[in-house]
Amino acid sequence: TNYYSIMIAKPGVPLIENNAYLDTLFATRNHPIPSMYPTKYLENNHLDYYVRQTNAVLKFVLEQPWADNERVVVAGGSEGYNVAIKTAFTNPQVSHLIAFSGFLDGRHQGIMREERTKGYTGEYTQEQAQQSVEGLQQEWLRICADSLDTSAETGDPNRTTYSFSIDYTGYLLALKIPILILYGTADVAATSNDILPLAFARYGKKNLTLKAYPNHDHTFYKLTFDSQGKIVDKVYNGVAVERDYFRWLEEH
Numbered sequence: 210t211n212y213y214s215i216m217i218a219k220p221g222v223p224l225i226e227n228n229a230y231l232d233t234l235f236a237t238r239n240h241p242i243p244s245m246y247p248t249k250y251l252e253n254n255h256l257d258y259y260v261r262q263t264n265a266v267l268k269f270v271l272e273q274p275w276a277d278n279e280r281v282v283v284a285g286g287s288e289g290y291n292v293a294i295k296t297a298f299t300n301p302q303v304s305h306l307i308a309f310s311g312f313l314d315g316r317h318q319g320i321m322r323e324e325r326t327k328g329y330t331g332e333y334t335q336e337q338a339q340q341s342v343e344g345l346q347q348e349w350l351r352i353c354a355d356s357l358d359t360s361a362e363t364g365d366p367n368r369t370t371y372s373f374s375i376d377y378t379g380y381l382l383a384l385k386i387p388i389l390i391l392y393g394t395a396d397v398a399a400t401s402n403d404i405l406p407l408a409f410a411r412y413g414k415k416n417l418t419l420k421a422y423p424n425h426d427h428t429f430y431k432l433t434f435d436s437q438g439k440i441v442d443k444v445y446n447g448v449a450v451e452r453d454y455f456r457w458l459e460e461h
Contacts, residue, residue: 319398393425
């Protein structure tokens with residue numbers, strides 16, 4: 210089967226930009242500088258906007274004479290994991306769902322899990338990990354107190370974090386279409402997906418395929434560790450992952 214692949218841009222973000230801007234942007238992605246992002250992006254960088262945007266794109270595409278309305282695959286990774294799942298839940302024209310490298314129980318919850326794990330990997334002491342978790346708990350209280358705020362001096366606005374920090378299990382269980390979930394086991398927060406087969410089995414549902422990649426990170430680099438658990442090498446394996454989900458599509 211042949212597919213048309215359509216990528217959907219972020220709001221207000223240009224498709225073409227100079228290297229200097231991109232180098233600075235990518236260097237700060239773990240500690241975003243909001244002033245580097247367009248206002249339109251900050252105001253619309255939340256789950257509901259992306260779902261509406263994706264559904265609008267699908268509506269336009271499926272009106273084209275070349276589109277096959279019987280086979281509509283929605284795929285998304287990381288933040289797109291959340292968007293793909295909720296789009297499939299809201300759009301009955303979606304026939305297949307592929308979601309990867311996402312946090313089943315939500316973004317903020319995944320970050321807390323990552324911080325807790327650092328107390329066992331030697332990156333933090335147990336006391337430091339506890340302090341970090343408690344800090345994130347307090348941060349969540351502040352986010353919930355003003356969950357629609359789209360301004361931020363550092364990091365993501367409240368609305369962004371709040372919207373993506375929900376549990377997606379219910380959305381997935383409601384779907385009757387074939388679902389493929391993929392993630393790397395070195396992506397600590399994404400291992401929340403480990404429990405999905407239990408939830409599906411509880412309700413007698415058989416439309417889930419789950420594939421975990423040992424020692425792969427959030428972007429499917431395969432990691433090599435030394436005897437102390439430190440990363441000493443990594444090799445990109447995303448092409449093999451892509452082959453896996455096209456093989457899955459052929460089987461479903």
